[in-house]
Amino acid sequence: MTSLEAPRDTDTRRVLVTGLSTYWGGRLAQALESFEHIDAIIGVDTEAPNRELERTEYVKVTNQHSLLERIVRAAEIDTVIDTRLVVNSLMAAPRLAHENNVIGTMNILAACTGSDSPVRKFIFKSSTHYYGAEQDDPAFFTEEMGRPHPARTGLERDILEAEQAVAEFAQRNDNVNVTVLRCANVLGPDVDTAFTRMLRLPAVPMVLGFDPRLQFVHEDDVVHALEHAAFHVAPGIYNVAADGVLALSEIIDLAGRLPLPILPPWGTGIATSSLRRLGFRIPVEVVNQLRFGRGVDNRLFKSTGFDYGYTTREAVIKLAEHMRLAPVMRGTEHEYRYEREIEEFLRWSPNVRREHPGERGGVAADREPLGF
């Protein structure tokens, strides 16, 4: 449906990716490298990237807005893609998550503010944890719905606060196109999320008497969604979630796992915290999802011309296939480690021969399922 396509944004040339060492930052930078019309890709983070990057420049910087602002201005960044939001409370301590999600977002926004700022596009990767999961939720959240109940966990509160800061930024800076992508729970062979962890267990814990409706999105689709937002004029808030809302029992079945309804319907919170010690690492913000589930309306982003590569069902099947192959493929993938001197040599030394810029990345190669 070409008629749906949002106008192409050809002015995206100099991109700043925040959270370069996170999964999304690394994947996105890799993907952007293959687009020749992108002149510069700068990645900032506090840690070194863990993906092999060809022409992305990594700048080690804390979330200090004055430093970020200097980078933004010096490199004349026109597009900032903020991928650093922590959406899983098990990935970071609450204080660090708050620091990153709330304070970090504010600092990055501050670095893009100002009438003489070169930034004209800001893309923020958020999460459908924004909506929460409650008993009286609609079956499909649309973007304008907001959150019907106050946040239950610290992480959800942080996400709400971060989005609030982005919304205020959008209101104050008319000249900046702000896109917020609320991604559903991500599945994929590479990414590490609460649900990929759960589905990797031999038996998947369920809340007794509940079979929640869940919706996922494949990791490649999230990267493509960020790309799509970068290359099209699509200001606003969008849900990013694959077609199809599946019951957890069906998901477990597709993944070839066993359902294990061991979480009691009452006192689920206490039960999960003791289960966490046993190795069933279920983050608090997912507990309610295991009970009530969550579905979102994904049509708005599709109406900007975006096509998903996978439905929820296909994403689950893809992960299952990868999990079955994992024992066979173990040890064949090499771990990438960032070595500053080598990276700098490869990038800047006149003795390095560059035949085709971006020969390794490549859009076509990137569209193929990754992982093995």
Next chain:
Amino acid sequence: MPAETAGEAAAGEQLPERRPAEVMRELLPAIEPERRLNDWGRSERVDGFMDQTLVEFFYRYWFRTEVEGVDNVPSEAGALLVSNHAGALPPDAPMIAKAIREEHPNPRPLNITVEHFFKGYPGFSMLIPKTGCVAAHPANVHRLLYDERQLVLVFPEGRKGTEKLYRDRYRLRRFGRGGFVEAAMRAEAQIVPTCVIGAEESAPIFGHVDVMKKITGLLYFPITPTFPWLGPFGMLGYLPAKFKIRFLEPIDTLELGGAEAAEDKALVQTLAQEIRAQIQENLHDMLSKRKSVWLG
């Protein structure tokens, strides 16, 4: 920062414009035939099995259901069926769904709206959506009627209808705040008032035990001829009353102004009152012609 207001602030200026309804309808997820459940959680298998066994038995042999005016149910586009509601575990909803499936020239699945309570109660939460029930959230009704153009059944009386005692039978309770009219107008769907008799006598409630309601956490804990005496299955111990279902002339909300008129609270309330009166009147008419509760 108050977290509750975050949504509203974000919704202020940032929302992209929606494309016209036809385009948005095309963007609805395609049906994957390999799936066991649809996006709402309905299972063709469970629903079909219930339809072939329990519902079939009750519809045909136990309640010997008679249907009038089934042609008033539109055979395409979204339509909202509005019915009276009764019985401890109300048998009226599955009977209306079955009536459409059996008698209608273009049978379509009926989405029955139920209270949010069921989503939160273990067990019910697994079963209820599989049989084609959805939570009575305005957004759910809107999506079903407007985007998916399906049939939706609502009971505006809600719990007030099902918990009323036998002596109050066929006295319609308040019709909520007219939310169902508003939903239909927003969705530009037709409203089909529906009357059911027999349900009241098939599962009469003689009283309520509030203590048990608190202990079990159920919506109510009724005393019926078979419940709680026969255990949980006593809820299915319906008496063989004769069922009659009458579908009334559909009301076209587009003619009344459609989506814009949904803001008009007075119009919404008036229409809700009219529909209530119409159903009540038809119930009286059906009851006055009924010679026997059991034989019809």
